[in-house]
Amino acid sequence: MLDTPVTARRASDPAAAVLVCLDFGDDDYEEAVEEIKRLAESAGARRNRVVQGKRQRPDARLYAGSGKVEEIGHAADQLNAATVIFNHDLQPGQQRNLEKELGRTVLDRTELILRIFAQRAQTHEGKLQVELAELEHLSTRLVRGWTHLERQRGGLGKTGGPGEKQIELDRRYIARRIGTLKEKLNELQKQRTVRRRARVRRDVFSVSLVGYTNAGKSTLFNALTHPSAGAYVADKLFATLDTTTRKVWIEGAGQVVVSDTVGFIRDLPHGLVAAFRATLEETVRADLLLHVVDSASSTRGREAEDVNKVLAEIHAAAIPQLAVWNKVDVSGLQPAVERDEYGRISRVLVSARTGAGLAGLRSAIAEAAQPRMQAGHPQNPSPELSL
Ligand SMILES: Nc1nc2c(ncn2[C@@H]2O[C@H](COP(=O)(O)OP(=O)(O)OP(=O)(O)O)[C@@H](O)[C@H]2O)c(=O)[nH]1
Numbered sequence: 255m256l257d258t259p260v261t262a263r264r265a266s267d268p269a270a271a272v273l274v275c276l277d278f279g280d281d282d283y284e285e286a287v288e289e290i291k292r293l294a295e296s297a298g299a300r301r302n303r304v305v306q307g308k309r310q311r312p313d314a315r316l317y318a319g320s321g322k323v324e325e326i327g328h329a330a331d332q333l334n335a336a337t338v339i340f341n342h343d344l345q346p347g348q349q350r351n352l353e354k355e356l357g358r359t360v361l362d363r364t365e366l367i368l369r370i371f372a373q374r375a376q377t378h379e380g381k382l383q384v385e386l387a388e389l390e391h392l393s394t395r396l397v398r399g400w401t402h403l404e405r406q407r408g409g410l411g412k413t414g415g416p417g418e419k420q421i422e423l424d425r426r427y428i429a430r431r432i433g434t435l436k437e438k439l440n441e442l443q444k445q446r447t448v449r450r451r452a453r454v455r456r457d458v459f460s461v462s463l464v465g466y467t468n469a470g471k472s473t474l475f476n477a478l479t480h481p482s483a484g485a486y487v488a489d490k491l492f493a494t495l496d497t498t499t500r501k502v503w504i505e506g507a508g509q510v511v512v513s514d515t516v517g518f519i520r521d522l523p524h525g526l527v528a529a530f531r532a533t534l535e536e537t538v539r540a541d542l543l544l545h546v547v548d549s550a551s552s553t554r555g556r557e558a559e560d561v562n563k564v565l566a567e568i569h570a571a572a573i574p575q576l577a578v579w580n581k582v583d584v585s586g587l588q589p590a591v592e593r594d595e596y597g598r599i600s601r602v603l604v605s606a607r608t609g610a611g612l613a614g615l616r617s618a619i620a621e622a623a624q625p626r627m628q629a630g631h632p633q634n635p636s637p638e639l640s641l
């Protein structure tokens with residue numbers, strides 16, 4: 255559910271939102287429109303309408319032109335929408351002007367994604383990471399007129415006193431809280447590093463599932479590990495936030511540790527990548543990445559590029575990758591293990607839902623684990639983990 259401030263001008267529907275997606279001549283504009291719809295629905299905006307338009311460049315004051323803003327206002331009235339969501343990054347001033355003009359909460363793309371993450375965070379660490387990202391985003395918005403934002407969105411500290419003094423107090427509160435959060439996260443990361451070292455000592459082959467949000471990572475994780483592995487699967491963006499790890503026995507590879515991770519998306523807010531960096535770096539520091547691609551998505555190429563971009567940002571570009579094209583039951587492709595001209599596996603096609611191609615995927619994992627096995631680390635089978 256999108257939290258709506260009580261100060262919204264009239265009683266409006268918190269599950270309704272107007273989505274604004276402007277075309278600046280990008281060739282993937284149509285996909286961007288689809289994606290903002292999915293993001294908004296994932297955040298709980300079940301009733302929504304997209305307002306589109308073409309522009310050369312953003313308007314300095316309102317991002318969209320004044321005629322377009324009027325159109326957005328009409329659409330919001332008709333829907334009785336509590337929120338207007340821009341599929342763009344807004345300057346603090348533009349956001350403020352829009353909120354004044356529209357009398358509604360205006361979110362930009364970063365804030366929308368932050369809200370989804372806030373709704374999904376389950377573990378202590380996940381919650382700390384989301385709070386850190388939110389505060390870092392908020393601290394960029396602390397400018398004159400903060401009192402307006404404060405009124406609209408609910409303040410953080412009950413410090414009282416409007417104007418500059420308030421800004422200064424909030425600034426200090428936020429800076430202090432950011433410091434505390436970073437410390438806590440550091441501590442948690444140290445504990446994880448200790449656990450990881452123990453794992454490395456035991457020479458367990460580790461595999462991490464990475465990929466664009468909704469590609470089917472969690473479904474594949476459950477199918478590969480155990481039907482009751484319990485990773486949350488949903489037709490929502492960012493269904494998974496927290497990493498789930500499970501040990502399995504794979505014929506020919508021995509004991510393997512498999513991790514399911516958060517999905518990536520284009521233009522993932524920078525603060526979020528920063529906040530999740532430690533966890534992401536940790537989980538992708540695997541021996542092998544299964545890069546899960548939705549083979550039925552019309553934008554799968556672009557999505558894979560975006561995933562590789564984030565992987566490069568978190569220093570994971572050099573980790574061996576196995577491309578796993580999932581959802582062949584919808585895309586109509588045949589389950590297979592494909593090889594390049596040197597005989598190396600280039601791509602595995604599977605359906606996590608029907609199980610087609612999973613035997614091939616297991617043998618591909620075993621093949622990737624071979625160099626390590628030959629280095630003299632044979633593993634003992636453990637029957638209860640047998641697949
Ligand atoms: N038809 C079909 N649907 C699939 C397959 N694999 C996953 N799905 C569906 O795709 C949707 C997303 O699946 P998830 O496993 O949650 O995807 P994810 O990559 O973990 O998504 P995030 O956690 O949001 O990053 C769900 O509705 C799944 O049921 C498949 O092989 N075939």
Ligand SMILES: [Mg+2]
Nearest residue numbers: 471472493494
């Ligand atoms: Mg998932």
